[in-house]
Amino acid sequence: MKKILILGAYTHMIDVVKTAKNMGFYTIIADREPAAPAKAFADKAYDISTGDLNRLAKMATEEKIDGVINAFDDFNTWQAQALCERLGLPYYATKEQLEICSDKARFKNHCRKFNVPVIEEYDVDALLRGEGNAESFPVIVKPVDSYASQGITVCHSLQELEQGYQKAQERSKTGTVIVERFIDNSHGVEMYYTVKNGNIVLTAMTDRYVHKVADGSPPLPTETRFPSEHLNHYVGELDGKVRDMIRGMGIDNGLLFIQSLYDNGEFYLYEMGFRLSGEQHYQIIEKQTGINLLEMMLDFQTGGDLAAYPVERFDNGYTKFSACNLALLLNAGQIEKIVGLESILEMPGVLSFVQLKKEGDQVEAIGNYGQMLGRFNIVCKDEKELNELLNEIYRTIKVLSTDGPDLIEGRRAPVPEC
Numbered sequence: 001m002k003k004i005l006i007l008g009a010y011t012h013m014i015d016v017v018k019t020a021k022n023m024g025f026y027t028i029i030a031d032r033e034p035a036a037p038a039k040a041f042a043d044k045a046y047d048i049s050t051g052d053l054n055r056l057a058k059m060a061t062e063e064k065i066d067g068v069i070n071a072f073d074d075f076n077t078w079q080a081q082a083l084c085e086r087l088g089l090p091y092y093a094t095k096e097q098l099e100i101c102s103d104k105a106r107f108k109n110h111c112r113k114f115n116v117p118v119i120e121e122y123d124v125d126a127l128l129r130g131e132g133n134a135e136s137f138p139v140i141v142k143p144v145d146s147y148a149s150q151g152i153t154v155c156h157s158l159q160e161l162e163q164g165y166q167k168a169q170e171r172s173k174t175g176t177v178i179v180e181r182f183i184d185n186s187h188g189v190e191m192y193y194t195v196k197n198g199n200i201v202l203t204a205m206t207d208r209y210v211h212k213v214a215d216g217s218p219p220l221p222t223e224t225r226f227p228s229e230h231l232n233h234y235v236g237e238l239d240g241k242v243r244d245m246i247r248g249m250g251i252d253n254g255l256l257f258i259q260s261l262y263d264n265g266e267f268y269l270y271e272m273g274f275r276l277s278g279e280q281h282y283q284i285i286e287k288q289t290g291i292n293l294l295e296m297m298l299d300f301q302t303g304g305d306l307a308a309y310p311v312e313r314f315d316n317g318y319t320k321f322s323a324c325n326l327a328l329l330l331n332a333g334q335i336e337k338i339v340g341l342e343s344i345l346e347m348p349g350v351l352s353f354v355q356l357k358k359e360g361d362q363v364e365a366i367g368n369y370g371q372m373l374g375r376f377n378i379v380c381k382d383e384k385e386l387n388e389l390l391n392e393i394y395r396t397i398k399v400l401s402t403d404g405p406d407l408i409e410g411r412r413a414p415v416p417e418c
Helices: 013-022 037-041 053-063 074-087 095-102 104-113 124-128 158-171 231-237 239-248 282-289 293-301 341-345 383-396
Strands: 003-007 026-030 044-046 067-069 139-143 153-155 177-181 187-196 199-211 220-226 254-263 266-273 322-329 333-339 350-355 372-380 398-401
Touching (some): 003 053, 003 074, 013 026, 013 037, 026 053, 053 074, 067 074, 067 293, 074 095, 104 239, 104 266, 124 158, 124 177, 158 177, 187 239, 187 293, 199 231, 254 293, 341 350, 341 383, 372 383
Parallel strands (some): 003 026, 003 067
Antiparallel strands (some): 139 153, 139 177, 187 254, 199 220, 220 322, 254 266, 322 372, 350 372
């Protein structure tokens, strides 16, 4: 029986552990928190910080592990790569590839080499000297190396820019900040690529709808819908250049997601993740194609044969059903009671739910993913059925605060039948 080491035991990782066990792996999980939720599902758990490479390497050697996997966060992606390199184990990404993906400025420069459009930047020093004008604003200020919307601010004036710049610097490991034109709309697109033995496949393309939960904060996702209404436009105009860009990174295997703004008929790429997405989109892909991409990566990380995963049959955003990743955002307050969740989980079409907040938790208005109750993955036969189910979910779910009001932010207006 092969042994796999899983880095991180937060809630998202429960599905990784369960999937690995169903495949016949012996699962070992490491997380510094003794009560981290995924530990209860693993065959063996260690209270080791994923930041402690020396202890991880010693434990992995003693356990004679066959592979390492992280999944949904950038920090543990870096740690898994470094650990595999130290142990001589397979890993899908190189350090240089991760550097391109994790640094927003470097990623944009890489895109430009292949004529892939990116959002324009401003000279932050010039703006801070007051050399901009009212037409320069609004801008969005980001640390070049942060994730999960941390340290990001939307600024409408020089005073807000000064504050946002300091915030971004504090959140950046290198103290480096990027300032871009802010496209103020509620709609972006996200592309998912799978690379298998050098063959690049556009696994899916989605429309990503967002909602602003706090002044000055970036919009956060509410619905990621499959397929994108812009799929044919993207495949015809930009997909080939993006594939060249991916080849230019020397990627042979792995999963990528690329986030893009969409404005006046144009795509503007701004971020890339070289890992599984937090939406756990592989669940929806499996429903569409019968191929489980998480299983593919577990096999790859332990030296398995990828021939059993013919994902190349489903190129160009193949979609059989309408689907959605639904994120429920919350206002500030303490959660007293969550009503209706059990009923929703029994609804046909609801594949899964990752719960990030529970009764008793305090929600703070911080403008990032910490204001998310959780995420549903949903698959329906068509758009009409999907809209009906989303309306039913919003009618059913309530998150009551200790002060009484429902905490759900931006409650969805009913979508009319198609």
